[in-house]
Amino acid sequence: MDGIASSVPLIARPSFDRACSFVPFEYVQAWEWFLREEQRGGLWDKLPHRTNADSPQYPFRLTIDSELFPVSRDSGIFWPGRGRVKQPREKTFALSVHNSKRGAYPDVPPLYLEDGTWVFKYSSQSTTAEGGRNQNYNQKMINCMECGVPVGVFFATSAGYKVLGLALRAREQLVCAAWPVHKGGPDPRFFPDMSYMKDAPVAAEFSGASASDDEKVRYALCRERIGQQRFRTQLFEAYTGRCAVSGCNVDEALEAAHIENYSGPKSQVVSNGILLRRDLHSLFDAHLISFKLIRGDYQLCGSYLLQHTDYAAFAGSVLREPDEHHLCPNARFLEAHRAEFDFSESRRHAEAIAPY
Missing domain, CATH: 2.30.280 (PUA domain-like)
Known part of the structure; x- marks a missing residue:
């Protein structure tokens, strides 16, 4: 040693x-x-x-x-x-x-x-x-x-x-x-294939660490993930090229969103993804929107921070799922995302963050 x-x-x-x-x-x-x-x-x-x-x-x-x-x-x-x-x-x-x-x-x-x-x-x-x-x-x-x-x-x-x-x-x-x-x-x-991490400034990932602009840029570039293109292609096919919430069909505006955060090649499966418009993807990753099972459908729930924005109109929107059952979002992953959304929402309330 x-x-x-x-x-x-x-x-x-x-x-x-x-x-x-x-x-x-x-x-x-x-x-x-x-x-x-x-x-x-x-x-x-x-x-x-x-x-x-x-x-x-x-x-x-x-x-x-x-x-x-x-x-x-x-x-x-x-x-x-x-x-x-x-x-x-x-x-x-x-x-x-x-x-x-x-x-x-x-x-x-x-x-x-x-x-x-x-x-x-x-x-x-x-x-x-x-x-x-x-x-x-x-x-x-x-x-x-x-x-x-x-x-x-x-x-x-x-x-x-x-x-x-x-x-x-x-x-x-x-x-x-x-x-x-x-x-x-x-x-x-x-x-687990860890080789993709070799060039990443991993210390900059943590909230308490400082990072220069150059490190942040290098880190962003290093987030090109193993299997990402295949994952995106599979989601496009599963969702027939349309956002699962908005219905947007502009390829350049759509992104493959992970439900459970990326943690290696095993997470690059269609059941761990949703095809979302880029802005909705960002809100989903930030736990400003999530999905709740209501009468058999997953419906969008949004943070109170969005109540005065255009995104409030998406509240209650039904998550459109693929026709093939094995391609549908993993229910446990959606439940875990919702739990993190609820936690984030309670923290936002506790910190009295004002709506947008």
């Missing part, structure tokens, strides 16, 4: 076994713990570091050489610290992530896909989190992404914390997707 280069090349097929070869011993033990807890399937009343001796989960905490080893902290992104684990300063990895119960971040439930994999979205650490202390959590997650190092995932439910297992981080801007990884190699159902 001490000899790891400060800039490890991104890899095409990250795996559990490969990651074990260059992380500290304690990380491997912690990963084994996450895999065991995933199989056990029990719920934790509290995160392991806050579990009391009278809790039924107490015996299941991780110990290394008879010493308790933490796999969680109150912060949404956790690493054990150099007092417990020896890691080079230039490549320190996050160990686990969990969603927030306090509503400070736009967290939504994991999405379970048809092939048995799942997507867990979590927010980048705010610069004001943890009492203003700068633990550089976001960079530790970037290091995991660059080196193909998995993180353990907890998901908070109303009944307690569920251990989802291990995941590989995929690149997103503010909210990040993580796909599952299993012991012995990559999940055979999904090989």
Whole structure:
């Protein structure tokens, strides 16, 4: 581990076994713990570091050489610290992530896909989190992404914390997707191709980081995505070249909108897309519009910020879906987008943002 280069090349097929070869011993033990807890399937009343001796989960905490080893902290992104684990300063990895119960971040439930994999979205650490202390959590997650190092995932439910297992981080801007990884190699159902990220200034993605105009331009250019043209062509065919909301049929004005944020080639499927007019696409990505299931149809709902604009006329518009059922938008993805819309809308109300 001490000899790891400060800039490890991104890899095409990250795996559990490969990651074990260059992380500290304690990380491997912690990963084994996450895999065991995933199989056990029990719920934790509290995160392991806050579990009391009278809790039924107490015996299941991780110990290394008879010493308790933490796999969680109150912060949404956790690493054990150099007092417990020896890691080079230039490549320190996050160990686990969990969603927030306090509503400070736009967290939504994991999405379970048809092939048995799942997507867990979590927010980048705010610069004001943890009492203003700068633990550089976001960079530790970037290091995991660059080196193909998995993180353990907890998901908070109303009944307690569920251990989802291990995941590989995929690149997103503010909210990040993580796909599952299993012991012995990559999940055979999904090989994440990370090569498209090699030239991107990933540190500029996070809300707390500054970026020059030149970096922003380079980043925008790097967002040319694998499979994007094929994805767009398939959506044009599925929606017969018309916007699913406005009916616009001007090719140059139409864009392929992802329902779930892009997280690698696997997200480039028609059921994760809607053909939208460019301005509606922008509003959809900004969670200023979404869709709600009403009497069997998905109808457009718009933010109160749009109530005095021309876009108010689209409220209640029925989302036109493809004729072929397997090409229709994934209902779980639409529900997750609506949950993020609701969260964004509540934040806008709380901040008393005036309508346009």
